[in-house]
Amino acid sequence: MLHVYSLSQGELVSIDGKHPMVYNYNYIMRDVNQASIKGGSMNGERIKLARKRAGLSLRDLADKIDSLVSAQAIGKYERGEMTPSSEVLVALSKTLDVSIPYLMAPQAVELGRVDFRTKSTTSAKDRAKVETEVLEWVERYLQIEEILSLESAVWSVPEGLPSNVTTPDNAEELAVQLREKWSLGTDPIPNMTELLEEKGIKVLIVDLPDKVSGLTCIVKQPNREGGTPVIIVNKRISLERRRFTMAHELGHRLIKSEGLEERAVEKLCDRFAGAFIASKAHLESEIGKCRSAFGYSEILTLKKLYRISGVGFLMRLAQIGAIDENAKEYAFRTFASGWRTSETDPLETEKQRGEFEKPRRFERLVYRALAEDMISPMKAAELLRQSIAKVEEGLKGPARADANNR
Numbered sequence: 046m047l048h049v050y051s052l053s054q055g056e057l058v059s060i061d062g063k064h065p066m067v068y069n070y071n072y073i074m075r076d077v078n079q080a081s082i083k084g085g086s087m088n089g090e091r092i093k094l095a096r097k098r099a100g101l102s103l104r105d106l107a108d109k110i111d112s113l114v115s116a117q118a119i120g121k122y123e124r125g126e127m128t129p130s131s132e133v134l135v136a137l138s139k140t141l142d143v144s145i146p147y148l149m150a151p152q153a154v155e156l157g158r159v160d161f162r163t164k165s166t167t168s169a170k171d172r173a174k175v176e177t178e179v180l181e182w183v184e185r186y187l188q189i190e191e192i193l194s195l196e197s198a199v200w201s202v203p204e205g206l207p208s209n210v211t212t213p214d215n216a217e218e219l220a221v222q223l224r225e226k227w228s229l230g231t232d233p234i235p236n237m238t239e240l241l242e243e244k245g246i247k248v249l250i251v252d253l254p255d256k257v258s259g260l261t262c263i264v265k266q267p268n269r270e271g272g273t274p275v276i277i278v279n280k281r282i283s284l285e286r287r288r289f290t291m292a293h294e295l296g297h298r299l300i301k302s303e304g305l306e307e308r309a310v311e312k313l314c315d316r317f318a319g320a321f322i323a324s325k326a327h328l329e330s331e332i333g334k335c336r337s338a339f340g341y342s343e344i345l346t347l348k349k350l351y352r353i354s355g356v357g358f359l360m361r362l363a364q365i366g367a368i369d370e371n372a373k374e375y376a377f378r379t380f381a382s383g384w385r386t387s388e389t390d391p392l393e394t395e396k397q398r399g400e401f402e403k404p405r406r407f408e409r410l411v412y413r414a415l416a417e418d419m420i421s422p423m424k425a426a427e428l429l430r431q432s433i434a435k436v437e438e439g440l441k442g443p444a445r446a447d448a449n450n451r
């Protein structure tokens with residue numbers, strides 16, 4: 046999450062008042078001064094990305110920082126031909142709503158190809174917003190892994206998986222084999238986020254435009270071959286759809302798209318996702334038991350068991366031949382007619398949106414480093430984008446309510 050900070054009485058407090066004192070003034074100014082001394086450590090690309098995210102032209106941005114410097118000067122910062130003064134850097138960070146460390150980070154991390162699930166409806170501004178957020182977050186994530194010298198969670202495609210996936214049956218087989226390689230059996234997957242994070246895929250759940258369910262990208266680092274895959278999922282969609290999106294994006298990491306049309310690849314990833322979430326073998330054994338009545342309440346019970354959406358589950362039943370196309374169409378015309386717009390009997394209420402199957406690994410690593418005294422509470426607060434008070438509470442548990450009365 047990004048916050049706007051302002052300087053007040055030697056301390057940096059967020060303008061919205063909700064995230065006070067994450068940084069103190071001395072700390073920030075020390076970093077700013079170091080950046081100015083080093084000169085080259087300013088990251089021009091980042092200014093450009095953040096400016097585009099805000100939908101500002103060079104001139105707009107110059108106006109917004111009260112003409113501290115000209116539009117031409119900002120252009121020079123972006124191209125790396127000039128380094129802003131501390132004062133300008135603070136103004137840019139405030140106006141563009143990004144932290145100073147973000148603007149100064151060396152170009153160690155870059156985004157590879159970014160695949161949005163819904164391309165046509167994603168504006169350049171939305172894309173820039175997501176890219177900024179992903180870069181900033183991944184950098185913090187990699188920092189903590191480095192501090193803890195972790196090697197454990199490095200993604201690699203398991204060996205021996207089908208490499209030529211071009212038909213729905215191939216996608217189905219890919220899901221079966223992946224479950225086998227990962228020793229998952231055929232049971233429903235209780236927590237998709239945790240599973241992916243365990244396998245070295247980083248999962249970020251953020252607010253995205255309504256029409257985008259998720260995207261995947263590779264973050265490249267100079268010293269890591271292949272890069273780190275990141276799956277970004279829209280917080281606004283239901284848990285059932287978030288899980289499906291994660292599985293779909295996992296499909297993109299496994300299915301080679303060369304020589305295939307984009308729509309064909311999307312369909313294969315969807316089929317893989319359905320097969321991975323609700324294994325055919327498991328599903329057949331489940332519906333075998335209650336074959337006689339394939340009614341409404343059974344479908345609700347089963348879709349909850351697999352933690353899949355009602356729509357996804359009906360499609361899945363058709364895919365494995367448990368119902369025919371007519372029965373599927375009939376369902377969508379009758380009892381399931383509203384299922385595409387809102388989830389019936391959801392796992393997570395509207396109010397809890399984003400709360401279940403949250404990514405936890407990053408936070409866990411920060412607290413581990415803090416508990417082992419490898420980082421200071423201030424560093425932890427910076428990494429987690431939280432106040433120091435909140436971080437200390439996370440470490441020691443909530444302060445006792447009666448503490449003041451003693």
Ligand SMILES: [Zn+2]
Binds near residue numbers: 293
């Ligand atoms: Zn896709």
